[in-house]
Amino acid sequence: MESRQAPDPVSPPGPDLDQLLTLVGRGDQAAFETVYDRTAAAVFGLVLRVLRDAAQSEEVAQEALLEVWRTAGRFDPERGSASAWVMTIAHRRAVDRVRSEQAAADREARVASAAPPPPGDEVAEAVESSLEAERVRRCLDGLSGPQRESIVLAYYSGFTYPQVATQLGLALGTVKSRIRDGLSRLRDCLGVGQ
Amino acid sequence: MRIPRFLALGDLPWRSRHSLAGPYALDALAPAERARFERHLPGCAACQAEVRDFAAVAATLGLAAATAPPPSLKGRVLADVGALDAARSDDAAIAAVLSAADALIASAATSAGGTATVVASRSGRSVVFTSAGLPVLPSSSVYELWFIGSAGVRAAGLVPSPAAGAPGITVPVLASGLTGDDAVGVTVEPAGGTTAPTTTPIVVLTLH
Numbered sequence: 001m002e003s004r005q006a007p008d009p010v011s012p013p014g015p016d017l018d019q020l021l022t023l024v025g026r027g028d029q030a031a032f033e034t035v036y037d038r039t040a041a042a043v044f045g046l047v048l049r050v051l052r053d054a055a056q057s058e059e060v061a062q063e064a065l066l067e068v069w070r071t072a073g074r075f076d077p078e079r080g081s082a083s084a085w086v087m088t089i090a091h092r093r094a095v096d097r098v099r100s101e102q103a104a105a106d107r108e109a110r111v112a113s114a115a116p117p118p119p120g121d122e123v124a125e126a127v128e129s130s131l132e133a134e135r136v137r138r139c140l141d142g143l144s145g146p147q148r149e150s151i152v153l154a155y156y157s158g159f160t161y162p163q164v165a166t167q168l169g170l171a172l173g174t175v176k177s178r179i180r181d182g183l184s185r186l187r188d189c190l191g192v193g194q
Numbered sequence: 195m196r197i198p199r200f201l202a203l204g205d206l207p208w209r210s211r212h213s214l215a216g217p218y219a220l221d222a223l224a225p226a227e228r229a230r231f232e233r234h235l236p237g238c239a240a241c242q243a244e245v246r247d248f249a250a251v252a253a254t255l256g257l258a259a260a261t262a263p264p265p266s267l268k269g270r271v272l273a274d275v276g277a278l279d280a281a282r283s284d285d286a287a288i289a290a291v292l293s294a295a296d297a298l299i300a301s302a303a304t305s306a307g308g309t310a311t312v313v314a315s316r317s318g319r320s321v322v323f324t325s326a327g328l329p330v331l332p333s334s335s336v337y338e339l340w341f342i343g344s345a346g347v348r349a350a351g352l353v354p355s356p357a358a359g360a361p362g363i364t365v366p367v368l369a370s371g372l373t374g375d376d377a378v379g380v381t382v383e384p385a386g387g388t389t390a391p392t393t394t395p396i397v398v399l400t401l402h
Contacts, residue, residue, distance in 0.1 A: 027282070032275055036268060045261035058267055065271045069278065080246050087253035095221045136258035154222035155255055161217040162224065173213075180216035183248045192250040 017082035025073030043090040050094035050158045060097050064090040095158040139189035147182030215241050219248030287368050291315045291322045304397035312378050314401045320370045326363050328356050338383045343376035352387050
């Protein structure tokens with residue numbers, strides 16, 4: 001799935017990430033180094049966003065990048081872009097860490113006891129000053145408040161959708177449809193997929 | 195009888211499953227529900243398309259959070275990759291010896307205790323050595339392998355120290371360079387090994 005409106009930021013000119021992953025799948029360490037150079041900031045930044053702890057995030061980013069090395073042979077371009085594949089690995093590792101933490105329950109209680117975070121702040125924290133971040137910010141701003149809150153809590157904070165429902169005081173079905181509707185609008189706004 | 199959750203929610207089943215594509219793409223399903231949705235996915239082309247699109251959206255949200263990692267991360271990741279790669283090629287070479295058409299096995303008790311075993315492939319010019327019950331050596335000493343034959347006595351590699359306690363198995367070690375009528379011997383040498391044996395072998399395994 002290539003972006004139609006903007007170049008994929010982790011696939012600059014040169015061999016594209018798809019081709020590099022194919023090489024990595026055959027054990028090409030030089031190709032892996034290039035993959036690292038193109039994806040490490042995206043992987044680390046996402047993990048850091050979810051875990052909010054630099055030391056843990058380094059560890060989890062390292063695990064995620066090693067998983068890229070070990071499983072590159074299973075990457076299937078038919079099922080999505082190379083950058084989406086890498087980010088899926090990174091995000092899953094990050095949420096697995098969040099949910100396996102002994103402190104997960106405390107963290108949940110802490111967040112649940114506070115008022116839902118103002119979505120503006122969450123979003124502001126999530127984005128950097130890159131063009132990509134600007135585009136994402138603009139598209140998130142185009143969502144309804146509840147759509148944005150549901151997606152931000154699920155994706156950037158690593159909560160399951162039932163946890164999101166609890167925090168926002170909404171029915172499960174409502175959160176599911178807000179996530180789905182919000183993602184559909186983001187897809188159109190970002191020009192990815194389809 | 196268990197009441198399916200979708201009935202409890204008042205949703206139609208297909209609708210309930212389909213609408214999980216969003217939370218699934220955000221990794222926002224609990225493990226059991228994730229597994230259920232992944233079983234549903236292969237038979238649902240609409241869900242697959244939706245998951246693909248939503249995963250692309252999620253990835254873009256992720257890219258927006260990009261932050262340069264500390265420079266030291268790169269060295270650690272590349273070092274791990276190098277180590278994994280070395281282990282993988284060793285594993286592949288060991289598997290090749292064990293599955294060779296001419297693989298033969300030799301095993302004998304050693305004079306130090308325990309049992310030494312090699313699987314050898316003359317066509318692959320390699321042996322895989324393993325052992326059980328060898329005494330744990332002080333850190334100043336090491337078990338060293340030798341090819342012994344009419345081509346001379348050649349160092350064939352070091353054996354990592356056995357795990358303490360019974361059965362004290364050593365991990366399989368690949369040694370390459372087997373020729374002609376070579377047997378495989380084991381000696382105890384100073385840590386780091388030597389280029390020629392300095393002690394009497396604790397075992398010599400002949401291959402035929």
